[in-house]
Amino acid sequence: MQGLIAQYTDANEDSRLTRQFIAQMEFDTTMDVLKTYLVPEVKVIELGAATGRYSLNFAKMGYDTTAVELVPDQVNILRRKAKDQGLTLSIHEGNACSVPFIESNSHDLCVILGPLYHLHTQELREQAITEAYRILKPNGVLAIAYISRYFVAGMFAQQYPELVTPEVLSTLLESGLVPTPLADSFFNVGYFATPTEVETLITAGGFSTLRHVATDGFNRYISSGVNNFTTEQYQTWLNYHLKTCDEPSLLGASNHGLLLARKINE
Template identity: 50%
Template sequence: MQEEYMDYYANFDEEQRLVCQNITRIEFDTTINQLELFTHSAETLTEFGAATGRYSIFYAQKGLDVTAVELVPELVAQLKQNAVDQNVELNVYEANATDVSFVPNSSQDMVLILGPLYHIQEESERQAVIREAHRILKPNGVVAVAYISRFFVAGLLAKMSSTLISPLILNELNETGLVTSKEVDAFFRTGYFAKPSEIENLTKSEGFRIEKHVATDGFGRYIGSEINSLSEQQYQAWLQHHLLVCSEPSLLGSSNHGLVIARKYS
């Protein structure tokens, strides 16, 4: 399973994913906006699953001391090159988010986990990732945990192909968060899709207190072509509306991505 995951991201254009269309831009813009309250006073930040460095480089440019952790060698190479191209200094490690023993205990103000949980199918490994974040955070440090909603994925399967709408596939997704059908691509076969309440419970069980929980995309993915056709001025208007309502609990679960922000007990 990990080999299939590694191959998928080795050949996927992750560099452009967050900027290539409005419905993906809103993920980045919302995440940055929601983290602003917590990052403005931070000095040290570690990102698990940094990919090509879109977030890590952004925060390094803001003056933070950033450690970027990424598992896929091809993404690590691109991350390093991006840092050079943008004249940014980062501490970069090729490693699994379940073990970041190279980061000292209680040394970080912020930890970002904005992708690893999308593909960690074993509960014990998801717990290990959150536990590592807790270990390296200072007292009162903040973790941001992104997830993909299994409720959204059910609708996405319906849009992809009617052949995917079967009791077998939908029950598996609803009960386990997995989609193992050979009819879907590697992203889904290697994915883990969570319930919003599950991510809250996961962070709380490892010693965190929930500060915020937002629907990162809202319902924008359901009207994707309309959002993508917006002018820049219209997109900014939609973004401002979305930022006003993204904390509305009724939107959680229907959003493609969710974001839980939590603080380590002092």
């Protein structure tokens, strides 16, 4: 856990989601997918809120918002930004796997857009889903993001050929982990899933799948083109992407996947 906190201390998550069109597409796609569930009077909680790119946006849109973040440095930034922007939301330092300070059956929408990237064991992943189930109201909706291990293997081939070894690729394929000193610390603290694994995890946790989208589609592979679009071209391409991101064949190839599911009442 300390390695994970160190990885994200001083990290600029907001910049990652805005500095290039290819990253902006991740944010725009996620917000477009969530808009169906962002209805009046909805209570939203984000587990793993980082510096608040999404939580602050939910609060700005007028929703009753709670943000939970593990890394103290990120929590401080989030609190400062909320104050600077005059936004009211509930902010907590905490672990997505255990949020006892959040009341059961209290929220309509639970958004988890980062923690699954780092939960190395099945037990921890199940704990996060169990907590999401607990804090959601009956028929509440969970939105959970993951990074595809198939995309990560392709990234190694393109950018990190030193990681294209039988040991690294077989471990990645079998476990979703990259525990080699040859890799950047981001990969060492990461967990990379398959679309099927995430669907199985959610279903076993008491949810029924609503929608499963390829957040980036194949756009990361053509990033040099996308990042050089004009604003008008980006909007045109985004509109095309939003019409195709539900295509199942894109899921494994996409950098990020986003699964939406509804709580099945006990």
